Amino acid sequence: MVPLTHYLLLSAILFSLGVAGVLLRRNVIMIFMSIELMLNSVNLTFIAFSKFLNNLDGHIFTFMVMTVAAAEAAVGLAIVIAIFRNKPTANVDEINLMKL
Amino acid sequence: MFYIFGGVAVLAAFLMIISWNPVAAVLNMILVMFCLAGLFVLLNAHFIAAIQILVYAGAIMVLFMFIIMLLNLRGNEPIWKSRDRNIVLSFIGFLLAVGAFCKLSGTLKASGLNKTMQVGEGFGTTALVGKILFTDYLLPFEVASILLLVAIVGAVMLAKSKID
Numbered sequence: 001m002v003p004l005t006h007y008l009l010l011s012a013i014l015f016s017l018g019v020a021g022v023l024l025r026r027n028v029i030m031i032f033m034s035i036e037l038m039l040n041s042v043n044l045t046f047i048a049f050s051k052f053l054n055n056l057d058g059h060i061f062t063f064m065v066m067t068v069a070a071a072e073a074a075v076g077l078a079i080v081i082a083i084f085r086n087k088p089t090a091n092v093d094e095i096n097l098m099k100l
Numbered sequence: 101m102f103y104i105f106g107g108v109a110v111l112a113a114f115l116m117i118i119s120w121n122p123v124a125a126v127l128n129m130i131l132v133m134f135c136l137a138g139l140f141v142l143l144n145a146h147f148i149a150a151i152q153i154l155v156y157a158g159a160i161m162v163l164f165m166f167i168i169m170l171l172n173l174r175g176n177e178p179i180w181k182s183r184d185r186n187i188v189l190s191f192i193g194f195l196l197a198v199g200a201f202c203k204l205s206g207t208l209k210a211s212g213l214n215k216t217m218q219v220g221e222g223f224g225t226t227a228l229v230g231k232i233l234f235t236d237y238l239l240p241f242e243v244a245s246i247l248l249l250v251a252i253v254g255a256v257m258l259a260k261s262k263i264d
Contacts, residue, residue, distance in 0.1 A: 002102040005208040007143075010106045012204065014113055014132075016197075021117040029122050029168060033129050036160065037113055040136055043148075051143045051223070059229050060237045062148050066155055067244045071251035073160045077167045078258035085261075090173055 007048035014041035026091050028080055032073065039069045102142060109135035122168045126161055133157040144224040 014037060021034030043062045050058025083095055109132050116128035133156045140149035233241055 002142075005205075005211075006102065006106075007139075008208060009205065010110070010139075012201075013110055017110070017113045017117055024117070027122065027173070029164060029173065030117075030125060033116065033125060033164060036156070037116070037129070037132065040132070040156070043152075044136060044139060047140055047143045047145045047148060050145070054223070056224070056228060056232050059145055059148055059224060060233055060240070062145075063151065063229075063233070064240060064244060066151060067248065070155055070160060071247055073163055074251050074255040075258065077163060078255040080167060081170070082258050084171055090171065 011041045011044045105135045105138040147226040147229045
């Protein structure tokens with residue numbers, strides 16, 4: 001039987017990889033996918049604690065996180081298309097239209 | 101089983117971060133999703149595991165793949181954009197990250213969270229999750245449906261070619 005701490009450590013590693021992806025990559029699609037990775041690692045923590053505490057509330061929270069992630073991905077990718085129409089690049093360093 | 105799924109998930113996530121081609125990154129991300137679904141099954145969360153594969157691996161990642169194909173993104177940009185680096189600050193940041201990780205793992209070992217987990221029969225099945233979802237959490241469920249409606253309308257409006 002795997003203890004809870006191993007699940008928490010795995011979740012922390014996945015979250016750190018997601019943070020590294022957001023900070024290091026310049027491609028907007030890659031940044032979105034790293035955010036999804038971070039949300040997934042948080043889901044793993046919710047589910048692990050849900051089993052540890054013998055309480056189903058964590059499953060509901062994970063369900064809500066997935067709903068918000070789906071909405072965020074749809075709207076975010078629509079924004080990417082709208083930006084791409086004005087300026088055909090996926091590099092976030094070149095998207096600086098709002099800079100003074 | 102936990103170590104297989106966890107190791108593959110970490111490896112695939114790392115490959116996703118460093119991959120040169122966006123399509124390869126999406127495929128690695130789908131592998132991460134499947135490994136996490138396996139971990140959810142190990143944690144008695146069968147409904148969440150099914151939703152994970154359907155929504156994340158099935159819908160969101162296909163959406164990403166679709167956008168990559170639509171925008172015709174090529175992997176011809178440099179992976180790490182070279183910028184002004186500060187060696188001292190990088191070193192201090194690395195030390196801080198390692199120290200935080202060691203402290204965190206020490207705290208976890210010292211805490212009482214190391215016990216094995218025991219749950220009752222039928223924990224995490226669709227029947228029980230659905231029962232809670234439609235009784236105690238009915239209002240958040242309805243609010244989530246409104247959120248999805250707003251997201252649909254917003255995505256269509258944003259992706260329209262001309263906004264009148």
